[in-house]
Amino acid sequence: MTVAVEKAPTAEKREGRREKRPAHHAHRAGRPHAAWALPGVLFFTFFAVVPMALALYLSFTSWDGLGDPVPVGLDNWRKLLDDPRMTQSLWLTVVLTAASWVFQTVIALLLGVWAAGRQRNRAVLSAIFFVPFLLSSTAIAILFYALLDPNFGIIQRDTLGSQSGAFLAIVFVGGWQFIPFHTLIYQGGARQIPDVLYQAAAIDGAGRYRQFFSITLPQLRHTITTSTVLMVVGSLTYFETVLILTKGGPGTDTAILPYLMYEAGFKTYDFGYASAIASSLVIAATGLSLVLVRLTGFGTMRSTREGM
Amino acid sequence: MESSRGQVPGGGTSGGGGAHPLSRRRFLGAGSASLLTVGLAGLGTGLTACGSGGGAGGGDGKTLTAFVYGDDAVKVQQAGVDRYNKSAAAKKAGGTVKLQKVPGSDYSPKLRTAMGSPSAPDIFFNWGGGSIKPYEEAGKLVDLTDIIEGDPVLKDGFLPSVLAAGDLKGRHYGIPMRGMQPVILFYNKTVFAEHKLQPPTTWDQLLDINAKLKKAKITPFALGGSDVWPELMWLEYLVDRIGGPEVFKRIQDGDAEGWGDPTVLKAAELVKELIDDGAFGSKFTSVSYVNGGAPAVFARGKAAMHLMGSWEYSTQLGKFPDFARSNLGWAAFPTVEGGTGDVRNVVGNPTNYWSINARTKNKDLAVGFLKDCASEAYAQALIDNGDVPTTSNAADLLSSAPNPEYAKFQYDMVQQAPAFTLSWDQALGDGLGTKMHTEIGKLFAGQSSPADFVTACKGLK
Numbered sequence: 001m002t003v004a005v006e007k008a009p010t011a012e013k014r015e016g017r018r019e020k021r022p023a024h025h026a027h028r029a030g031r032p033h034a035a036w037a038l039p040g041v042l043f044f045t046f047f048a049v050v051p052m053a054l055a056l057y058l059s060f061t062s063w064d065g066l067g068d069p070v071p072v073g074l075d076n077w078r079k080l081l082d083d084p085r086m087t088q089s090l091w092l093t094v095v096l097t098a099a100s101w102v103f104q105t106v107i108a109l110l111l112g113v114w115a116a117g118r119q120r121n122r123a124v125l126s127a128i129f130f131v132p133f134l135l136s137s138t139a140i141a142i143l144f145y146a147l148l149d150p151n152f153g154i155i156q157r158d159t160l161g162s163q164s165g166a167f168l169a170i171v172f173v174g175g176w177q178f179i180p181f182h183t184l185i186y187q188g189g190a191r192q193i194p195d196v197l198y199q200a201a202a203i204d205g206a207g208r209y210r211q212f213f214s215i216t217l218p219q220l221r222h223t224i225t226t227s228t229v230l231m232v233v234g235s236l237t238y239f240e241t242v243l244i245l246t247k248g249g250p251g252t253d254t255a256i257l258p259y260l261m262y263e264a265g266f267k268t269y270d271f272g273y274a275s276a277i278a279s280s281l282v283i284a285a286t287g288l289s290l291v292l293v294r295l296t297g298f299g300t301m302r303s304t305r306e307g308m
Numbered sequence: 309m310e311s312s313r314g315q316v317p318g319g320g321t322s323g324g325g326g327a328h329p330l331s332r333r334r335f336l337g338a339g340s341a342s343l344l345t346v347g348l349a350g351l352g353t354g355l356t357a358c359g360s361g362g363g364a365g366g367g368d369g370k371t372l373t374a375f376v377y378g379d380d381a382v383k384v385q386q387a388g389v390d391r392y393n394k395s396a397a398a399k400k401a402g403g404t405v406k407l408q409k410v411p412g413s414d415y416s417p418k419l420r421t422a423m424g425s426p427s428a429p430d431i432f433f434n435w436g437g438g439s440i441k442p443y444e445e446a447g448k449l450v451d452l453t454d455i456i457e458g459d460p461v462l463k464d465g466f467l468p469s470v471l472a473a474g475d476l477k478g479r480h481y482g483i484p485m486r487g488m489q490p491v492i493l494f495y496n497k498t499v500f501a502e503h504k505l506q507p508p509t510t511w512d513q514l515l516d517i518n519a520k521l522k523k524a525k526i527t528p529f530a531l532g533g534s535d536v537w538p539e540l541m542w543l544e545y546l547v548d549r550i551g552g553p554e555v556f557k558r559i560q561d562g563d564a565e566g567w568g569d570p571t572v573l574k575a576a577e578l579v580k581e582l583i584d585d586g587a588f589g590s591k592f593t594s595v596s597y598v599n600g601g602a603p604a605v606f607a608r609g610k611a612a613m614h615l616m617g618s619w620e621y622s623t624q625l626g627k628f629p630d631f632a633r634s635n636l637g638w639a640a641f642p643t644v645e646g647g648t649g650d651v652r653n654v655v656g657n658p659t660n661y662w663s664i665n666a667r668t669k670n671k672d673l674a675v676g677f678l679k680d681c682a683s684e685a686y687a688q689a690l691i692d693n694g695d696v697p698t699t700s701n702a703a704d705l706l707s708s709a710p711n712p713e714y715a716k717f718q719y720d721m722v723q724q725a726p727a728f729t730l731s732w733d734q735a736l737g738d739g740l741g742t743k744m745h746t747e748i749g750k751l752f753a754g755q756s757s758p759a760d761f762v763t764a765c766k767g768l769k
Contacts, residue, residue: 064739065420066446085746150591151605160534161594161753249534250593251753252746266417267742269442 052282058275065269076276085252085260086277093256096170097235103175104182104231105224111179112186113216126187133180141244144173148245163253166246170254173241178234182227189223190216225296229289236285257281369669370403372430374677375419377660378409381486384689392680401673405431416738423448423665430668431677436474436482436661437730438560438737443663444476450664452480455675465682467723470698473658473730482661483678487695488722489617489657491541497637499526499612507639509651511549511578514642518587521612527589529582530611532597536745537733539752541615542582544655544732546575550647553727560735567765576751576758578644583752593753600627607631615641617656618718621711622694638717654725657734659698691715696722743768 059076061069080086115126132140148159148169159165197215206214239258242248248255248263255263257277265274376385386407393404408429410418415433422428423443434440443449456462456471466484474482495507503524508514518528532538547555551571558566566572582588589611595601597616600623606614607628614620624632643651662681664674680686684705687697691705696718703723709715722728733741747764750756756764 064442066424066442066448145599148594149599149601150594151601151610158591158594161591166594247534247536249536249749249753251750251755253753253755263742266420268739269420270739 052279055275055278055282058272059279061272063271065271069272072272076272079273080276080280085255088252089255089257089260092254093236096167096238096256097232099167099171100174100235100238101228101231103171104179105227107175108179108182108227109186109220109224111183112188113190113212113220115183115187116190126183129183130180132177133184135177137177137240138244140173140177141241144169144176145245160246161250163250166250166254169245170238170241173245174235174238177241178231182231185227185230186220186223189220193219221296225292229292232288232292233285236281236288369673372403372405372668372670372673372677374405374407374431374433374662375415375422375429376407376409376433377415378411381693381695382407382409384686384693384695385485387689388680388686389677391685392677395676395680397676397679398673401670401676403670403673405673405677420738428665428667430665430670431662431674432665433485434482434661434663435657435731435734436659437476438735438741440474440481440661440663441476441737444481448666449481450666450668450671450674452483452664452675452678456480456483459679461679461682465679465699467698467700467702469725469728470658470722473728474661482663483681484659484698485662485678485681486660487618487690487693488659488698488718489619490654490718490721490725490728491545491615491617491641491656492620492718492721493639493641494606494614494616494620495637495639496606496609496612496631497635499609500637505612507637508642509639510642511644515585517612518582518585522586526609527605527611528587528613530595530602530606530614531588531592532595532602533588533592533749533752534594534596535598536749536752537731538597538602538616539748540732540745541617541655542579543572543575543748544729545615545641546578546644547571548653548655548727548729549641549644549649549651550574552647552649553653553729556729556732556735560730560732564766564768567762567768572765573758573762576761579751580758583754603627607635618696621714625694625710633711638714640721650726652721652725653727653729654721655729655731657731658722658728698722740768 058069060071060073062072062075063069111129115122115129147153148155150156150158150161157165159169193216197219198211201211201215237258238256239262242254242256242259243262246254248259258281261274261277261281264270264277374385374389376382389405389407392398398404416439419429419432419434423432428448440449452462462483470484470488471480474480474484493507499521500506503520503526505517505520506513508517521528544556551569551574555566555569555571558569595605597603602611602614602616603620603623604627605611607624621632621636621638624636640651643649662678664671664678668674682699684699684701687699687701687705688708690697691702691709694710696702696709696715697705702719706712706715706719729735733745735741736744744765747756747761747768750764751758751761
């Protein structure tokens with residue numbers, strides 16, 4: 001911990017120096033050449049853009065995985081709009097995303113802020129908290145599936161047999177896995193908040209709660225945006241947990257969009273329709289991230305410490 | 309138990325999600341079609357994992373690849389491959405067969421994506437009927453009809469009804485390669501003895517037994533509802549007993565209006581009554597068969613009966629050997645009063661089949677391998693594994709089965725059945741079968757009424 005204490009002032013000193021420079025120099029200094037992005041761009045093109053383009057192409061075809069895709073125009077997209085299961089899935093996805101966000105953000109934020117303290121035991125505990133994130137989603141889902149077994153598990157209730165139970169289980173298991181990751185982000189964010197702010201607040205007589213709501217939360221707003229974007233996009237692609245815990249059931253009660261896509265593609269072999277669902281998910285995820293970034297002012301690249 | 313999952317009707321599409329779920333990487337690696345998910349998941353890994361080498365497209369005809377459902381029963385196929393590779397027939401055809409064991413839950417998607425790629429298998433395991441229809445339509449199957457007709461070993465090697473059950477439009481595309489899998493009404497002998505009960509032979513008796521068991525606080529039936537296919541078994545038998553095999557035959561032949569037959573509605577209503585009556589207990593929608601939940605409920609006496617495929621015996625033998633040996637009873641599904649279906653009719657999977665990829669570079673080698681399935685050595689290996697082979701010599705081997713009494717019951721059941729209805733999901737194929745599963749799951753979960761169920765099924769395409 002002493003290391004962190006020593007580093008903090010140097011970081012502030014550097015920050016201070018930079019502020020004295022003229023503004024237009026500040027944003028040019030040290031900016032890497034565009035060519036540096038080449039490996040990343042190539043990788044992204046090959047593994048993300050090309051497949052996405054292919055999926056978009058497939059969404060205008062009918063293809064059962066054998067033979068050649070047959071162009072069918074807008075059929076799959078029309079089906080997407082008319083499919084009652086799609087409507088249900090969309091709603092379920094929205095609810096799951098919202099519930100996961102609330103559950104994960106509240107806990108991760110509090111844990112992260114707490115873990116940003118300086119006591120030795122917190123560092124140890126933080127390391128332990130991080131463990132679930134290191135496990136694979138599949139392993140976690142299998143573990144919880146066994147724990148939730150209605151006859152032989154630890155909670156001998158019909159948890160996964162009702163919509164509310166199955167939903168809560170998915171939100172909880174997802175949270176159990178991803179809260180550690182977001183805790184880490186919040187911990188990092190909270191450690192960046194200068195101590196002077198708290199010292200000043202303490203002198204002004206602000207208590208712990210006042211300090212949390214008036215300093216910590218506002219200072220963390222960009223961290224919250226980052227974490228939220230990751231969470232929302234993550235929830236939109238939530239798949240393994242649903243596949244293993246509920247297979248979309250009971251009935252179709254937990255069949256969220258990624259599961260519906262899997263079912264359309266790899267169970268009914270309607271790859272055209274699955275691609276339409278996949279494309280709509282990409283569009284929704286991109287749209288949502290843009291909206292979040294715009295609404296929170298994250299995109300203006302302004303520091304939380306401006307004006308300090 | 310693994311061996312059971314190889315034989316579940318849902319098979320690769322519905323059987324194994326619980327125990328061997330798809331990891332994201334494997335999901336992505338499933339083949340070229342996985343491209344559509346890569347952009348979404350932001351992961352580029354696994355794309356190269358689809359190539360397995362030695363396939364029909366890239367091979368030289370010296371080594372043929374055979375895809376098989378990878379479970380415990382695969383040792384029978386492995387022994388068959390080893391035997392064949394050393395045989396004179398294989399030497400004459402100039403090559404060997406290599407078995408590729410695909411984990412159960414991945415089997416269908418893996419096969420589908422591989423068949424559309426250069427690494428397609430030469431020979432592959434399947435469920436016959438609807439499960440191979442898309443491959444036949446895409447011209448990817450060798451029509452085995454003339455080959456079988458012209459070869460005494462194959463022609464007389466198998467029970468004709470079983471060979472025919474895998475047919476498409478009266479042509480053979482598959483050779484039987486695993487045991488027969490009729491659906492049987494199992495019961496717990498100890499529980500039945502304690503409560504002075506006899507296995508039901510009519511539906512009224514079944515309801516009567518249910519009432520007595522519930523009074524004794526025992527769930528009448530174990531049911532792995534989260535897997536859906538065990539629920540399907542109830543509809544299959546009820547429709548058969550009420551209206552006979554013709555009702556589903558019509559649906560299987562492509563007439564969706566067949567779902568509107570009053571028999572289907574009546575069967576769905578009987579199911580609904582059972583559910584509301586608590587015949588399956590209150591937790592069945594979250595109980596699974598594949599993870600051993602339902603078999604355990606049954607073996608431990610929490611439930612008195614279990615409607616399940618013949619593999620229930622080997623499942624119990626693996627998990628609760630004492631129960632399987634001394635307390636496991638079996639009976640035919642009861643008649644329904646007023647129904648026209650023959651009580652001897654059977655539903656389930658006649659067996660599994662090998663089919664040959666039309667693009668194979670060495671058809672002689674592949675056909676030679678398929679012939680081995682008609683050999684006595686192969687049939688004996690199936691018997692030793694606890695299965696009942698579908699070969700014509702099976703009757704002579706039954707006495708050497710781990711449980712000859714059970715083997716004989718099963719054999720006679722299939723042998724004497726006027727009709728053997730293939731599991732509906734397999735008969736309809738993956739596309740319709742999956743959608744039908746969804747509707748059955750909703751019916752059992754109480755999300756739709758019997759009338760809704762019929763309407764929804766009529767609309768499936």
